Amino acid sequence: MNAPTKVVSLLALGAVIVPCLLFFAGAMELDIVKWLALGGTIAWFIATPLWMSRKLPVDATEVEI
Template structure:
């Protein structure tokens, strides 16, 4: 699951960067860039926390009952 989330994160990051570069070269229009960047941003914010979050260990000496 971790590798799938990393792959989705990388692809969605490409959806943000790629269309911007294509617009810079004049290949695609601004509306296409806006839609692709929005989809890429939403996908990135969903996929990235799945593999970047980590569970912190709880030390028995720090827990007070």
């Protein structure tokens, strides 16, 4: 599951950056850029924590019952 979520995360980041650059170059309308950037941002925030999360080791001396 790690590799597919990294690909989705990278594509989502590209969906944020590329339309902005195309708008800067004059090749894309602002409304389309806004929707693509919003969708890419939402996808990035969903996909990235799935592969960046890490399990912290539990130290038995620090756990209280």
